[in-house]
Amino acid sequence: MKVTGKIYKVIQWSSGNVGKASIRGICNRSDLELVGLIVSDEKKNGLDAGTISGIDEIGVLASTNIEEVLSIEADCVNYTPLASLRLGDDPDADKKNILFLLRKGFNVVTTVGFLYPKAFGEDFEKEIEDACLEGGSSLHGTGIAPGWLSDLVPLTMSGMSEEISEVRVTESSEFSYYPSEEIVFDTMLMGKSIQQYEQESVRYEGWITGLFSEAIYLIADGIGSNIVNIEKSIDLITSNEDKEIAAGVVKKGTISGQRRKWIGHCDNNVEIIQEAIWRAYPDAAPEWNEPVGMCVEIKGKPNMKIDFDHGWNDDPLVSTALHGVHAIPMVCEASPGFKSFLDLPLISSKFN
Numbered sequence: 001m002k003v004t005g006k007i008y009k010v011i012q013w014s015s016g017n018v019g020k021a022s023i024r025g026i027c028n029r030s031d032l033e034l035v036g037l038i039v040s041d042e043k044k045n046g047l048d049a050g051t052i053s054g055i056d057e058i059g060v061l062a063s064t065n066i067e068e069v070l071s072i073e074a075d076c077v078n079y080t081p082l083a084s085l086r087l088g089d090d091p092d093a094d095k096k097n098i099l100f101l102l103r104k105g106f107n108v109v110t111t112v113g114f115l116y117p118k119a120f121g122e123d124f125e126k127e128i129e130d131a132c133l134e135g136g137s138s139l140h141g142t143g144i145a146p147g148w149l150s151d152l153v154p155l156t157m158s159g160m161s162e163e164i165s166e167v168r169v170t171e172s173s174e175f176s177y178y179p180s181e182e183i184v185f186d187t188m189l190m191g192k193s194i195q196q197y198e199q200e201s202v203r204y205e206g207w208i209t210g211l212f213s214e215a216i217y218l219i220a221d222g223i224g225s226n227i228v229n230i231e232k233s234i235d236l237i238t239s240n241e242d243k244e245i246a247a248g249v250v251k252k253g254t255i256s257g258q259r260r261k262w263i264g265h266c267d268n269n270v271e272i273i274q275e276a277i278w279r280a281y282p283d284a285a286p287e288w289n290e291p292v293g294m295c296v297e298i299k300g301k302p303n304m305k306i307d308f309d310h311g312w313n314d315d316p317l318v319s320t321a322l323h324g325v326h327a328i329p330m331v332c333e334a335s336p337g338f339k340s341f342l343d344l345p346l347i348s349s350k351f352n
Contacts, residue, residue, distance in 0.1 A: 009074040011036035014081040021321035023053035036069040037062040079110040085207040102131035109324045114141030116214040138334040144320045146215040155222045164300040168273040172290040176245040176281040184247035190280040191250045212274040216264035225266035235259040237285040257285035
């Protein structure tokens with residue numbers, strides 16, 4: 001794949017935290033030009049994209065009129081809203097929007113999922129490929145975990161292996177510092193009673209399981225294994241006291257800890273494990289011994305392990321955005337179809 005010296009025109013879809021960082025990232029690259037900005041907030045309608053993202057004005061005005069913005073000639077849509085599978089009235093909104101964009105000939109880079117559609121079955125995979133072929137376009141899904149640490153890091157480590165019996169990625173996070181009630185309580189369902197969780201969690205669990213299943217399938221194909229099935233377990237912990245955190249109050253008896261594990265069993269006896277341990281505050285589940293941070297481990301020959309402490313990245317939302325932005329030129333130059341990390345060259349930054 002050859003990335004040319006051309007300038008790629010980009011439409012940014014969304015202006016939240018990831019969207020703002022994406023705007024800045026696009027403006028920082030000499031081979032990208034922001035030509036449109038789609039927003040959902042009427043208060044942002046007509047504002048300059050630079051003003052919204054905290055930089056100087058750039059002459060691109062935000063618009064809530066999707067059809068109008070998509071009438072602008074562009075090579076790529078950088079699609080970064082909050083995932084519709086988790087929030088919003090229509091869980092399929094992201095899928096519908098992305099398929100529409102692909103059919104219209106826009107290359108798409110997204111952070112809402114679509115890391116490895118194979119995980120959702122042949123019909124889903126074919127629908128995406130057909131849309132890409134119809135529009136002569138490409139799709140790439142990315143992120144940070146999953147989207148880098150949960151999949152790309154272990155795949156990179158596997159390049160030093162003679163034998164592999166297990167790939168394990170463990171994320172252990174606490175959210176006492178995180179100020180968003182929408183994320184911590186409404187999205188993650190911390191601070192909910194067990195009964196509330198059971199009523200509200202079907203969509204949430206489907207979304208989370210989909211993301212980590214994609215990471216498992218991606219790793220499996222990358223190391224030449226075939227997934228037979230994925231086994232899932234979940235453990236919920238409730239708080240033994242009222243606890244104030246940045247997002248609000250976790251009341252006694254409500255959920256303060258969530259632990260999920262997905263085990264991908266392969267036909268060659270390899271296991272690919274993704275584990276997510278989330279606490280509303282540091283001592284929410286003292287029986288869970290894993291320190292806050294990330295651990296990527298490969299068992300085999302040789303055994304390898306990399307630990308990332310809690311401070312390994314002080315702004316993961318920026319990293320989520322820029323991992324997508326830096327992929328745009330390669331996605332635009334790719335042949336039509338879905339493109340995972342297995343298909344693209346190394347994604348690195350370029351600021352001139």
